[in-house]
Amino acid sequence: MSKRDFSNLPLSKEMLHNLGEMGYKEMTAIQEQSLPYILEGRDVIAQAKTGSGKTAAFGIGLLYKLQVKKFRVQSLVLCPTRELADQVARELRMLARFAHNVKILTLCGGAAFGPQLGSLRHGAHIIVGTPGRILKHLKKATLSLEDVDMLVLDEADRMLDMGFSEEINEVLEFVPKARQTLLFSATYTDEIMDISASIQNSAINIKTTSTE
Numbered sequence: 486m487s488k489r490d491f492s493n494l495p496l497s498k499e500m501l502h503n504l505g506e507m508g509y510k511e512m513t514a515i516q517e518q519s520l521p522y523i524l525e526g527r528d529v530i531a532q533a534k535t536g537s538g539k540t541a542a543f544g545i546g547l548l549y550k551l552q553v554k555k556f557r558v559q560s561l562v563l564c565p566t567r568e569l570a571d572q573v574a575r576e577l578r579m580l581a582r583f584a585h586n587v588k589i590l591t592l593c594g595g596a597a598f599g600p601q602l603g604s605l606r607h608g609a610h611i612i613v614g615t616p617g618r619i620l621k622h623l624k625k626a627t628l629s630l631e632d633v634d635m636l637v638l639d640e641a642d643r644m645l646d647m648g649f650s651e652e653i654n655e656v657l658e659f660v661p662k663a664r665q666t667l668l669f670s671a672t673y674t675d676e677i678m679d680i681s682a683s684i685q686n687s688a689i690n691i692k693t694t695s696t697e
């Protein structure tokens with residue numbers, strides 16, 4: 486068995502089977518290095534190039550932690566754009582296929598507000614979205630994040646470049662402090678280290694160069 490096999494991880498047989506169905510034969514470098522810590526519940530800051538499989542790294546982690554029977558928002562994934570949020574939600578839905586009834590909702594700016602209210606009333610386990618729109622729902626109390634125990638900042642460098650840092654901080658005021666926080670980025674800058682220091686606890690730092 487290769488050290489890259491997903492079966493080295495404490496994943497359910499349904500999840501392992503599903504990964505096989507998705508054609509994910511082995512972990513990519515960033516998955517191999519980050520998933521053991523993510524599944525242990527550690528905060529992780531992971532830097533790896535675009536296309537290296539970062540979505541599945543946090544996706545497998547958040548689904549591992551999710552309690553499907555508890556129908557409350559337990560995971561929040563912040564993304565810089567609607568397109569990226571849609572991509573992340575698509576991958577999470579594929580990863581969650583083995584677990585019936587995992588409800589994943591996207592909340593992004595540029596989409597109509599009204600239908601989002603309707604979807605929120607039906608509830609969700611996982612919210613994926615852009616900081617501005619999520620903040621708008623929080624301020625109107627149409628979204629509660631009080632049961633969130635997993636926060637993911639995807640493409641954190643891009644969110645900072647786009648000027649979202651204030652909105653991210655405001656969103657975080659609505660998220661419990663007792664949580665796991667994962668921060669993914671394609672680059673590693675002082676700003677990224679600063680935000681990690683302010684929102685993560687004893688984060689494990691992982692950097693990879695290969696996309697394999």
Ligand code: ADP
Nearest residue numbers: 509510511512513534535536537538539540541
């Ligand atoms: P990143 O977020 O690092 O830019 P993505 O998460 O979008 O990268 O992944 C890039 C592509 O690799 C996607 O098409 C995804 O389905 C695929 N992928 C992810 N993990 C694996 C894996 N372990 N084996 C094969 N393909 C994978």
Ligand code: MG
Nearest residue numbers: 539540639640
């Ligand atoms: Mg990505």
